[in-house]
Amino acid sequence: MASDDNTRNALEYDPSGVMMPETGLSRADLDWIAPRLEAARAEVLADLDCWHRGDPVPEEKQPLDAGFTDLPDRLLDEHAQAGEQSELGRMIAVAKRLRETVDRAVILGIGGSYMGARAMFEACCHPFHNEMPRVARDDHPRIYFEGNNADNAAMLGLMDLLTTEHAADDWAIVVISKSGGTLETAVAFRLFLDVLRQACGGDIEKVRQRVVPITGRSGRLRDLAHALGSPEVFDIPEGVGGRFSVLSAVGLLPAAVMGLDVVKLLQGAAEMNRRFREQSPGSNPVLDYVAVCHLMESRRGANVRVLSTWGKGLESVGLWYDQLLAESLGKDGQGALPLTVVNTRDLHSRGQQHQEGARDKLITNLVGQRYHPGVLTIERSDLNQDRLNDLAGTAVPEILEAAFRGTNQAYHDDRRPTADIRLEPLDEAALGQFFQMMMLATAVEGRLIGINPYGQPGVEAYKKNMTAILRGK
Ligand code: PA5
Numbered sequence: 050m051a052s053d054d055n056t057r058n059a060l061e062y063d064p065s066g067v068m069m070p071e072t073g074l075s076r077a078d079l080d081w082i083a084p085r086l087e088a089a090r091a092e093v094l095a096d097l098d099c100w101h102r103g104d105p106v107p108e109e110k111q112p113l114d115a116g117f118t119d120l121p122d123r124l125l126d127e128h129a130q131a132g133e134q135s136e137l138g139r140m141i142a143v144a145k146r147l148r149e150t151v152d153r154a155v156i157l158g159i160g161g162s163y164m165g166a167r168a169m170f171e172a173c174c175h176p177f178h179n180e181m182p183r184v185a186r187d188d189h190p191r192i193y194f195e196g197n198n199a200d201n202a203a204m205l206g207l208m209d210l211l212t213t214e215h216a217a218d219d220w221a222i223v224v225i226s227k228s229g230g231t232l233e234t235a236v237a238f239r240l241f242l243d244v245l246r247q248a249c250g251g252d253i254e255k256v257r258q259r260v261v262p263i264t265g266r267s268g269r270l271r272d273l274a275h276a277l278g279s280p281e282v283f284d285i286p287e288g289v290g291g292r293f294s295v296l297s298a299v300g301l302l303p304a305a306v307m308g309l310d311v312v313k314l315l316q317g318a319a320e321m322n323r324r325f326r327e328q329s330p331g332s333n334p335v336l337d338y339v340a341v342c343h344l345m346e347s348r349r350g351a352n353v354r355v356l357s358t359w360g361k362g363l364e365s366v367g368l369w370y371d372q373l374l375a376e377s378l379g380k381d382g383q384g385a386l387p388l389t390v391v392n393t394r395d396l397h398s399r400g401q402q403h404q405e406g407a408r409d410k411l412i413t414n415l416v417g418q419r420y421h422p423g424v425l426t427i428e429r430s431d432l433n434q435d436r437l438n439d440l441a442g443t444a445v446p447e448i449l450e451a452a453f454r455g456t457n458q459a460y461h462d463d464r465r466p467t468a469d470i471r472l473e474p475l476d477e478a479a480l481g482q483f484f485q486m487m488m489l490a491t492a493v494e495g496r497l498i499g500i501n502p503y504g505q506p507g508v509e510a511y512k513k514n515m516t517a518i519l520r521g522k
Contacts, residue, residue, distance in 0.1 A: 059476070059478040060470065066460075069461075083330040083331070094118075114504070116288030117293035118322070121481070124137050125137075139283075140305050143261060152220065160376075165484065166304065168369040170365070173419070173476065176419065195237050195241065196238065199233055208244055211248070218259070224238045225263040256277070257278055285299055292372055292377065295369070317481025317482040317483075320481075322485060325486075335486050338470075342354060342490075349466075351410055351411040356390070358389065369484075373487055404465070412467045416471045417475030420476070424445070470483070
């Protein structure tokens with residue numbers, strides 16, 4: 050499907066602030082790594098072919114969750130051909146049904162099973178979506194996230210909210226777990242389902258209409274959905290790992306429930322796929338990002354990757370990326386430390402260290418402002434003790450821009466390498482590009498450094514111990 054100019058230009062990666070002597074990189078560094086990047090790209094694309102063909106996967110490549118790579122293209126093609134009958138068409142229909150029947154949606158999931166949805170909610174919805182009247186939300190349900198911890202007060206607090214409002218059955222559960230066996234999510238589902246059943250007065254049909262499971266093709270959640278008689282269960286496809294699943298039903302169904310344009314999201318991702326496949330190092334955002342991150346780590350010891358977001362809309366997008374990078378490449382004693390910061394807020398907590406601390410950081414600015422039709426401006430006041438009349442006529446976005454430019458200037462003067470990713474306008478197309486760019490970059494970097502980016506064997510240890518402790522109590 051052809052993408053429009055907005056989709057094409059929605060994301061720009063600019064590493065020029067990293068090109069500096071002694072602490073940064075040179076043209077020669079980038080030229081040196083270019084053939085290696087092209088080989089890693091070829092390997093990622095070959096992994097996809099191997100996955101499509103169902104070839105046997107060599108031991109060192111298991112698991113091979115390459116299915117995310119062309120998932121956006123496949124979903125869009127199927128939607129273009131089968132419309133309402135397609136996977137995407139079904140998601141849009143379920144989101145519409147929920148919008149018509151409930152006012153609140155509780156999304157249960159942990160890690161890759163909720164972080165993408167949260168990122169989209171914070172980046173694209175009204176900052177106070179849940180507090181706005183229904184009409185101002187264009188009838189889209191309020192959104193809550195649970196099942197991502199074992200926090201008694203947090204769950205009871207949400208239950209208080211769900212049960213004290215006038216219509217106790219005006220809410221739904223979207224439960225997401227690929228394995229279907231993650232304890233935190235399973236416990237939350239058991240508890241919230243009980244509350245929902247009571248709220249529906251035992252009307253099982255009403256309950257069925259209010260529960261949407263998203264899970265792998267087999268497992269405990271799949272069995273539970275079957276026993277419940279859920280009319281719509283969405284698959285997390287085989288070969289798409291948790292933190293690579295944001296552009297499957299895992300992220301798309303919640304996004305549709307929030308009222309986001311899921312087609313535009315996928316078009317953004319498909320556009321990034323095109324850029325990844327076709328563009329050469331030097332003008333390929335995925336390969337250029339990997340080159341800069343990898344070279345800064347290997348040649349300059351920058352093993353802390355600061356994703357420096359500006360304004361308040363992108364914090365959860367950063368946290369989504371923190372998880373992606375940490376769980377994918379933090380293996381075999383390797384892996385850079387991802388760190389999301391929110392500026393200007395964190396200039397007052399971390400700024401000192403980033404300006405003058407150890408030279409172990411690469412800063413990547415993530416720039417993009419949430420949309421609002423209004424613009425706040427400083428007005429003259431007879432109470433000028435704050436001396437702000439000097440700035441009369443200045444708009445709030447200009448203040449953020451000045452902070453951004455001032456910070457970058459200060460980093461540059463101290464030879465602190467800084468790159469930029471711009472998502473402008475910050476909308477579904479830009480986020481689709483960003484999600485896909487980062488997932489591809491993580492896969493490419495994994496192949497470049499010989500780390501399997503898929504799977505998370507290290508997380509199993511805590512799960513095993515926790516279960517043993519609980520069962521032996
Ligand atoms: O990236 C991953 O695979 C993990 O972060 C999972 O998403 C997380 O552990 C949740 O797993 P599940 O969806 O099986 O409940």
